[in-house]
Amino acid sequence: MVVKSKGIVLGYIKYGDNSIIVRIFTEDFGFGSYIVNSIRSQKSKKSIGYFQPFSILELVMYVKESRDLQRISEFKNHIPLHHLHSDPTKNAVTLFLTEVFSKLLQSEQSPNQQLFNFAKESIQAFDTIKEGVANFHLQFLLKVGPYLGYAIDEIDHLFSSVEQTAPSSEEFQRIEALMQEDYGANIQMNRTSRSAILEAILNYYQHHAHIPRPKSLDVLRSILN
Template sequence: MIVKSKGIVLSYMKYGDTSIIVRIFTEEGGYGSYIVNSIRSQKSKKSIGHFQPFTILDLVLYVKETRDLQRISEFKSHYPLHNIHQDLIKSSITLFLTEVVSKLLQSEQSPNPELYVFAEESIKAFDEIVKGVGNFHLQFLLKMGPFLGYAIDDIDNLFSSTDKLVPTNENHEIMDSLMKEPYGYEVKMTRESRSTMLDTILEYYQHHAHISKPKSLEVLRSILN
């Protein structure tokens, strides 16, 4: 069956001598793994750069329901990103978020069009923002929760769902701003507060979605610090 869909690249790994296996969140099919044949061949007319994390693609997929690994037959850029892959901080945040999102979506392998729209619009905003870049991952994970069925719509609910202590009044206000304000809004906080917020959000998802600690977490911390 041929399926046309937009998709957000999360990661890829080499497969065989010239191919790759890509993990993509598609609008029509949800999270899945797809093989791209001969993309690493010297004769390939397409660039493997299409499969950088958070790249948004127009896809033609060859789907066979009896297979776990589907095939991408055609692809092209849907929306060119100008800054995410060139900026060190943005690229580090992107690698961290794609790892977390992959973990969260492994049990969400059915279409979730509302989540897809949220993710795509968030990526576009991230590519454009100049201010508040260092807080984007916090906002993204907070805003993503309701689309996965997790009611992170109240700060007290978020903190009481973990083993963390009740936040200080200052951190309470920071979290409230992160949840409510648009991307690019500058929420000023200390390095320690940002680290505490991230630990709390990750603990929430570890508690509810049973995801493991992201391997890229320490790399992100070192870049942001």
């Protein structure tokens, strides 16, 4: 069966001599892995660059229930991104978030329209903002919780669930701002505070969603520092 959907790319691995297996969160089918044949071949008419992390694509797919791995036959940009992959800081944040988001999406095997819309709009915002770039990953991970069933109803719960030390009043105010303010807001914090808040968020998701510690965390910290 031939189907169409929009999808957010979360990464890929090489497959065979010239193909890839790409992880995509689609609007109509949720999270899954798909094969793209011959995209790495010199004869390919399209670039593998379409499948950079957080790319937002329009997809034509062959779906067969008896097959574990479905196939993408056609693709094009749905929303072109202009800065996400060329800006070193935004690129590092993107690689980190796609790793964490992929793990959080493991159970999203069916459509989740609200989550898809949130992720798409967040990516679009991240591509355009000039302020608050170093805080985007914190805001994204705090704001995405409700769409996945891990809402942080009280800021204290972010720390109490994993028996961390309660935040200072300054950290409390920063977290509150991160949750409530739009992307790009000028929320002042130093790298120590930013690192502490990220640690609390990751511990929260490790505790509730049982995700592993991100491999790209050290790279992110080195770029932001």
